[in-house]
Amino acid sequence: MSLLEIKNLHASVNGNEILRGINLTVNAGEVHAIMGPNGSGKSTLAGVLAGREAYTVTDGQVLYKGNNLFDMVPEERAREGLFLAFQYPVEIPGVNNSYFLKESLNAIRKHKGLEQLDAIDFLALIKQKVKIVEMDESFLNRPVNEGFSGGEKKRNEIFHMAVLEPMLSILDETDSGLDIDALRIVSEGVNKLRSKENATIIVTHYQRLLNYIIPDVVHVMKDGRLVKSGGKELALELEDRGYDWVHEEAGQTV
């Protein structure tokens, strides 16, 4: 059974069809990259998978671990191991970063039938995880993302991911706005968390990231469809030639 199976997915916003027949299968252990021009629907796909309410699914099916993903509310998806690193992480004034993560982790643990972590164990855990993204511990006690720089917000997303240990991570342009060092740190973080059991979908505009996180498959999204797929060399070609030359492959199978 595949971890994620998307079949002919159509979704719209305010009556405008954005996703127009997505097919994608992701197996445990794999890393997929999705590239594509601005506005092609990459974040929409990520949002539909995470359960963002603004989108209406008009056709198609998504199976996550063999179950209908759309039967689950966003928090259930998260508890079942789905994680979205936001393209624009949300600022939450007044809510302490580590408090938020504790609530989050314990909700997921409760769902898994694991006991709640107490303050001491939790602190030990996050202090270890915060090192993975080389983030200063002071970020633990700041309000979630409030006043964080663009790059700090992205790092914080990967930090959350490291603590929550998801099965399927969708990283929506986590590399945008990162300086060279941060890019390396974030990629190393993702690589450290990579295992045979989990999978990652990376949405990116830059081939550069894929030098650090080697994808198994690279997909090109155009106008709400995945129009081409290939190995990591496809990313290089896209970087060279742009997207104009890519046309939908007949009988595309992914």
Add this chain to the structure above:
Amino acid sequence: MQVINQNIKWYQSKFEAFEQSLNGAKSTSVHTIRRDAMHRFVELGFPTTRQEEWRFTNILPITTIEFQPILRYELNGVTKKDIQRYMLDNVLQLVFIDGMFSMELSNINSHPIGITAGSLTEMSREHPETIRSYINNMVMGEENAFTTLNTAFLWDGAFISVPRGIVLENPIQLLFVATDREKVYAAQPRNFIIAGIDSQFKIVETYVGLAKNTYLTNTVTEILLCDNSIVEHDKFQIEGINAYHIGTTHVQMNAASRYTSNVISLSGSIVRNNITARFNAESAECILNGLSLGSGMQLIDNHTVIDHAKPHCSSHELYKSILDGASKGVFNGKVFVRKDAQKTDAKQTNKTLLLSDEATMNTKPQLEIFADDVKCTHGATVGQLDDEQIFYLRSRGIDLNAARDILTSAFAGDVINRITIEPFRSQVERIIHDRLNNNHTSS
């Protein structure tokens, strides 16, 4: 001008009965003040929504119910256990039942040396002239039906005086408990708080309703801050759900004094808080914070007045409301900057979170500035919980209700975190948390 149907005559007859019970004490100077106040009350009558200050606050039920003024102490079965939840440990505590001082429930063992603290009745017996000199001193020119009614029936309350140079480590708590009685009644405590030169202390004023029935709390607190004194004054209001609460606070600030007020209003069916703070001298600072939680049909109104009568003073104001159900909130913040009050720094913020479609907020900043070299800002926002924030929390496994709670508590925390009395702050946090949880289970 009187409005028909108001119970003015009822209070007049109650006042006559009160006078008769006083016998010889009728001719004291304090009683002259009472009698004048009664006259003024009759002249003024209760306010109506036709008056600007009461436009959004319809107090019609208060003006038509015959509230029995309470003038005699009765324990009425209250035990320490009933109020444990609201008490602070090991601090000087004056407890009042329906506005009357309760020796048996108070804790005066923790009485710090050098300060005067006790019931107004007792103080009036021992130092009548001192008390007389304070009455209305601070209310000056700000009278309305409720303050005059309170003065007319002036009998008990708290008197706290912290002399020059004394710095108190522990807070003082005034705990006003309301009980159910046979007749609907009005509890009308009158409190005086005097901060001597260079003194520093914190005071918690808690109003708790053990009552399910309707009653009226009409309380007046007068505060004087002498030069260089620093006072934190936290008011925590959790009256009964059918209670009416009119709370008036008048503050006079002398040179370089600093007054901080945190007003937390959780309960009561009609609530009106009036705070008036006046700068008597330069370089003083006034901080007014407030948090109101409304649900059901509650009406919670906060009126504040900051009078920058002198130069080089600063005021900071943050009032927040969280309104659920069909509750109504009102905020009116007046800031006067007088002609001579140069270098005034005044900032006012009012933020409201509406948790339901039926809840409403009326907010009105009112800055009247007659000086030219000043810095005055104000801002008001009314909004709902942010969908994007809710989705972010949910996408990390937190369920919808918990997400709403976390965001609502964060909104409230902004005010609660300004309370610096630690055990008290946790108490407020806990009670608010329970309250927000309750809102879910009942909606």
